[in-house]
Amino acid sequence: MGAASRMSCGGRLTSLLLVSSALLAIVSLSAALSIDDIASGACPGSGPTDARLECLTIAYAPLLKFDSRETFFPSGVDDFLPYMKLINQDGSDILNQPQPLTSSNLAYKSAQPLTTYLTTIKPLGENQIDERFMRGRKPTAQSPVPIYTSIVRKQADVYYDFVYYAFYPYNQGKLVGVQRFGNHVGDWEHVTLRISFKNSTNPRLVQAYSSQHSGGDCLTPSNLTFVADTAHPILYVAQGSHGTYNKPGRTVYAMLLPTTTGIDGTELADDHDGGSTVEWATWNDVVVRVEGQPLASDYTFWGYNGRWGNREGPTMVLGFHVLENGPDYPASHTVQFQLDNTAFEDCEPSNS
Ligand SMILES: *[C@@H]1O[C@H](CO)[C@@H](O)[C@H](O)[C@H]1NC(C)=O
Ligand SMILES: *[C@@H]1O[C@H](CO)[C@@H](O)[C@H](O)[C@H]1NC(C)=O
Numbered sequence: 001m002g003a004a005s006r007m008s009c010g011g012r013l014t015s016l017l018l019v020s021s022a023l024l025a026i027v028s029l030s031a032a033l034s035i036d037d038i039a040s041g042a043c044p045g046s047g048p049t050d051a052r053l054e055c056l057t058i059a060y061a062p063l064l065k066f067d068s069r070e071t072f073f074p075s076g077v078d079d080f081l082p083y084m085k086l087i088n089q090d091g092s093d094i095l096n097q098p099q100p101l102t103s104s105n106l107a108y109k110s111a112q113p114l115t116t117y118l119t120t121i122k123p124l125g126e127n128q129i130d131e132r133f134m135r136g137r138k139p140t141a142q143s144p145v146p147i148y149t150s151i152v153r154k155q156a157d158v159y160y161d162f163v164y165y166a167f168y169p170y171n172q173g174k175l176v177g178v179q180r181f182g183n184h185v186g187d188w189e190h191v192t193l194r195i196s197f198k199n200s201t202n203p204r205l206v207q208a209y210s211s212q213h214s215g216g217d218c219l220t221p222s223n224l225t226f227v228a229d230t231a232h233p234i235l236y237v238a239q240g241s242h243g244t245y246n247k248p249g250r251t252v253y254a255m256l257l258p259t260t261t262g263i264d265g266t267e268l269a270d271d272h273d274g275g276s277t278v279e280w281a282t283w284n285d286v287v288v289r290v291e292g293q294p295l296a297s298d299y300t301f302w303g304y305n306g307r308w309g310n311r312e313g314p315t316m317v318l319g320f321h322v323l324e325n326g327p328d329y330p331a332s333h334t335v336q337f338q339l340d341n342t343a344f345e346d347c348e349p350s351n352s
Helices: 002-032 035-042 050-059 077-083 297-303
Strands: 063-066 084-088 116-120 147-155 159-171 174-176 179-181 184-196 204-212 215-219 234-237 249-255 267-272 279-281
Touching (some): 035 204, 050 147, 077 084, 077 159, 077 297, 116 184
Antiparallel strands (some): 084 116, 159 184, 174 179, 204 215, 249 267
């Protein structure tokens, strides 16, 4: 009896072990899927058809993590434009402009790029940030904030750049003593992912670029971490300036003393404390656009070629404006390379 029950016990143990090793095999099989296998699995097919490109743009869309101290969040351009009007270089209003401005009616193109300004309808002091819309909003699954994309064919159907443009209504400048400078209304940042279709059924992420101030970082997939079991790269948005990095920490971009000190006011730095409480799952609202296709009506704003915020103010600190000009229009950062030019912002092209 005792022996029989031991045997049956052992039998059950054996089958349990078999079941659990089968489960383990399934678990390790799924763990072995690369991010690209996951993206291709979500967007099956062959070659870069428009529908597949649009699907892949969502499958690879980044997770943007905010600093826990952030108070200036992103917004859709349609959350911002109703507070803005168009002015000329001399401060005069552009005649016959639609009001309110929207993503579908902001079509103004001046002969000289960057000579018009979207400016707050309500006059704004150089240090004034009390307008509610300037704070943007915290993206959630229920109330997502759109991210705007451009899918750019780079080299004879082999390389595609997925450019993800994030819009923030306000860029908070850096504190030196008691004065902040480098504030600006409007802030566009972008992340570019280069996808190779050398294997037409299994495209691969081969390079990435994250923008900060006037430049950015050249990255490879090994520089990135991904949301578990997805192809979504994780990027960290620096407090106030929204410069985008592959890891949290401090990046000094200008020193006011001979050495770095880690102290605000002696150096200009982008900071991310790593303690994100707000994360932007950009795939919840991806506005997709394939470069070269006609603009959808809610993408009319792409044709606007002026600045996205108020003109700079007169007050300067250490050669910097307290209130800087609003940023360039986002299309000026697409990568306006010819189709056969594989140059990637200022990064060396990958041969993958
Ligand atoms: C493309 O990728 C698939 C899946 O990884 C693989 O089975 C196939 O052999 C690859 N094709 C080529 C031409 O390398
Ligand atoms: C990316 O990885 C390379 C190779 O390890 C390294 O040299 C480079 O500093 C990394 N770049 C960033 C921005 O982390």
